Amino acid sequence: MKDLSIFNQFARKDESKSLRQAGNAVIYTRVSTKEQADNNASLDTQLKYCEQLAQKKGLDVVEYFGGTYESAKSDERKHFQKMLNFVKRRKDIGYIIVYSYDRFSRTGANGAYISDQLKRQGIVTISATQEVDTSTSAGSFQQNLYYMFSQFDNELRRDKSVSGMQEKLRRGDWTGAWPYGYTNTNPGKGKKPNFVINEKGKLLKKAFEWKAMSNTSHVEISKKLKRKGLDLSAKKLSDYFRNPFYCGLMVNKLIPGEVIQGNHEPMITREMFLKIHNLLNSREEGRKYNLDDENLPLKMFVKSTECGTPYTGYVVKKKGLYYYKNRRSGSRENRSAKKLHNSFMALLENYTLSDAKYIEPLKEIIEKTFIDLNKEQIDEAKVLNTKAAELDVKLDRLEERFVFEEISKVQYDKFKSKLESEKNKITELVSNSGFNSSNLKKSIDKALNFALNLPSLWQSGNIEVKRSLQFMLFPEGIGYDFKNDRLRTFRVNSIFTAIASISDKLEANKNGTFQNNFEKSRLVTTTGFKPVTAGAEIQCSIQLSYVAVYDANILLVLIKFLRSLDLSNKNNLVYNQQNTIILCCVWILICKTI
Structure with missing residues (x-):
């Protein structure tokens, strides 16, 4: 086939x-x-x-x-x-x-x-x-x-393009889209750029200053900028705070590992940029806590007096009860969270001014310090209020001249509109400054009610307030004697040691439960005489505590605590102006020699 x-x-x-x-x-x-x-x-x-x-x-x-x-x-x-x-x-x-x-x-x-x-x-x-x-x-x-x-x-x-951009960057000239807050006054391909700070940049500079000087939260800075007409999100601010371009330096992925001195005008100093960088790296802002943290604020803060091991915590889910537990291997030291919290609040009672004779002098000191620290703002407010009063006089005079037919209706409308526009601008400036000393005494009273009532502040505060307050008073934590069910202090912030000494609280604890490192015999004036007034006694105590308190660790905790009280909602526990008063109170204790 x-x-x-x-x-x-x-x-x-x-x-x-x-x-x-x-x-x-x-x-x-x-x-x-x-x-x-x-x-x-x-x-x-x-x-x-x-x-x-x-x-x-x-x-x-x-x-x-x-x-x-x-x-x-x-x-x-x-x-x-x-x-x-x-x-x-x-x-x-x-x-x-x-x-x-x-x-x-x-x-x-x-x-x-x-x-x-x-x-x-x-x-x-x-x-x-x-x-x-x-x-x-x-x-x-x-x-x-x-x-x-x-x-x-x-x-x-x-390769040719990248080489050109690398050389341009190494000469100190920025390439690509210029950073926010700057304007290139000499744009064009091949031209040498000239970056200058624009109006938005001037407001952004204030944001850097607020962050560096008081560690204001990004959200609060965003709100303050918006009141001034600049709409920037907290996320954008975070990016800008991390960009060294604003302190005159340049980094770019085209030149990895290199930092170049830029030819542009720096918006802030290098020192301010590094300070903000350290604040951001401390990760104080935006820390998240779970439900267990909220119910166990003393976790890792309380340590065993026997072995130094910190206490952790757990919850009995069926009963919904929380307990602290010594984390030492083999330890059977468990204590009810409710009971330990009551003991801690009793401890806080010892660091609160109880004698009424010291309250009024302290108010006077705070008010004087507040005015001293805000002298520039007060002077600015006075100038603005004076200008506003002058404009009111001019408006009255203008109306009077119109009534007596010295000017026409057209002239009246023209100048009235102009004067009212000027007054509105001044009113807006006063409002945007956020400063109002008219109710200063009332604010001081409210602030002292919180600042001088530590148990109530600790009990009603959130986890941030609680922990900030704890470490502000006791930087090294506190000890717990499980056998005798007693709290002991390792080191106390000298400010509150002085308060406790003034209050005569620590004398009542002769059994050694609380350590008083502040010698009451040192409560003398600088000339060697015994204080004759409550104000002098407080001032002398402040002087004596000044050196002991002025260390970086305590300052950091103080700043964190004060910032944690910076609540935007006026209905919350503490409100912005009251925070300023508390800040003055602490500031005077740290930085003033009265």
Whole structure:
């Protein structure tokens, strides 16, 4: 049997997909930048050559894609992907026509891969200016070379561009979009930039100052800026606070590991930037606590007097009761959280002024210090109020002249509008300053009710307030004698030691439960005489506690505590102006020699 045609039915089928014989095609054109799309006729030229090729090969163009700007550095281009989806979905498209292969892709191997995948589906990519026969191995190889050369050309251009930008940065000139708060007064390609601080930058500078001077929260800074007309989110502020450009230095991913002195005007000093950096790194802001932390504020703060091991905590879920537990291996020291909290509040009672004779002198000291520390703001407020009063007089005089027909209605309306506009601006300045001393005495009374009633403040505060207060009073934590069920102090903030000494509280604890490191015999004036007034006694105590308190650790805790009380809601426990008073109270104890 010599005729084998009968066996053709057993021959293996060609699994490779043949090219579509349909004479339908799509055209894809593009340029890389918007400037190219707007300022030259490249797109028209590409379209012209592509249509000529289609006519030459007898192809029907059924759709046009691109016709705009999109970089070929990535193949995730919007119009490019739209074109690919179209030809894959349609079964009658056999060709994609481009002006040159670099218009199709500049990704090298990835561009060749896409062409190969299209070819497997019967779709051929052809170029109007680089015609090759992709049906042969040599033609496919040549097409892939075009893709590789396009990628190579891209990388050469990038290297040249990056080298230029690196040198520009090393000369101290910023490249790219300039940071917020600055304006380039000499824009243009190839020109030396000249960055100056604009009006928004002046307000942003205040944000840096608020953060550095009082560690104000990002949210509160954002609110203060908004009142002044600058809308910046807390997230944006966080980014700006971490950018060394604002202190005159430049860092950039193009020059990794390098810090360059910039030619631009710094917005803040390097010292201020580093101070803010340290505050941010301390991670005091935005710390999250879980429910167990809220119910166990003394966790890791209380330590065993026997072994020094800190107490942790746990909850009996069935009963919903919390307990503290010594974390020492094998220890069976467990104590009810409620009982330990009551003991701690009893301890706080010993560091609260109880004698009423000291309250009034302390109020006078706080008021005087508050006025001294805010002298500049008070003077500014006086000037503004004086100007407002002068404008009121002018408005009255203007109305009087109009009534007696000394001026016309047109003149009256014109000058009234002008004067009222000036007054509104002054009123807004007074309002935006956030300073109001009219109810100072009332605010001091309210603040002292909190500051001098530590148990109530600790009990009603959230976890941040509780822990800040704990470490402010007892920087090294407190000890717990489990056998005798007693709390013992290791080191007490000297301010509150002085308060306890004045209050005569510690004398009642002769059994050693509380340590009094403050000698009452030292309560003498600087001239050696015994104080004759309550005010002098308080002032002398402040003097004696000044040196002991002035150390970085206690200051850090004090600042954290005061900031934790900075609540924006006036209905909350403590409110902004009262915080200022408390700050003055602590500030005078730390930084003043009265």
